[in-house]
Amino acid sequence: MVTKICVCCCEPFVARPQVPKQAFCANPACQRERRQQWQRKKMLDDPFYRENQQDAQRAWRTRNPDYSRDYRAANPEYTQKNRKQQRSRSQDGQALEKQTSDVSIPPNEIPPGIYRIRHIQVDANCKTDAWIVEITPVNADSFCKTDACKDRT
Numbered sequence: 001m002v003t004k005i006c007v008c009c010c011e012p013f014v015a016r017p018q019v020p021k022q023a024f025c026a027n028p029a030c031q032r033e034r035r036q037q038w039q040r041k042k043m044l045d046d047p048f049y050r051e052n053q054q055d056a057q058r059a060w061r062t063r064n065p066d067y068s069r070d071y072r073a074a075n076p077e078y079t080q081k082n083r084k085q086q087r088s089r090s091q092d093g094q095a096l097e098k099q100t101s102d103v104s105i106p107p108n109e110i111p112p113g114i115y116r117i118r119h120i121q122v123d124a125n126c127k128t129d130a131w132i133v134e135i136t137p138v139n140a141d142s143f144c145k146t147d148a149c150k151d152r153t
């Protein structure tokens with residue numbers, strides 16, 4: 001019996017011996033998250049899977065042409081919530097764009113040189129697949145005197 005910590009809810013769970021790499025507990029919400037992560041990755045990595053999913057969705061919409069319209073008519077709060085979210089998403093996007101454009105450098109303007117890339121640990125609750133990194137220019141003459149080489153001098 002191996003006890004692990006779930007990467008989704010951070011609670012301890014007993015891993016199934018049949019699944020050596022099990023990272024999510026059996027909690028339905030965590031299993032949903034695991035499937036969504038798998039599908040997001042598959043959609044990015046596998047063009048055949050992506051095409052297949054799109055075909056299936058298209059075929060389903062053709063078979064059920066009234067579904068979306070009927071659902072929206074029966075659930076007006078859903079439409080309202082969606083509109084609100086869409087508005088706030090585009091506002092967030094604008095804010096983010098402003099924020100990042102202040103610090104970003106177009107790739108063709110980054111001077112050639114030696115850089116240190118440091119992985120920044122984000123909060124465990126922050127569910128992102130992206131690696132947040134800090135890129136700092138390193139002086140070629142001095143970089144060996146820092147960090148790892150320090151102990152040997």
Ligand SMILES: [Zn+2]
Nearest residue numbers: 006009025030
């Ligand atoms: Zn969990």
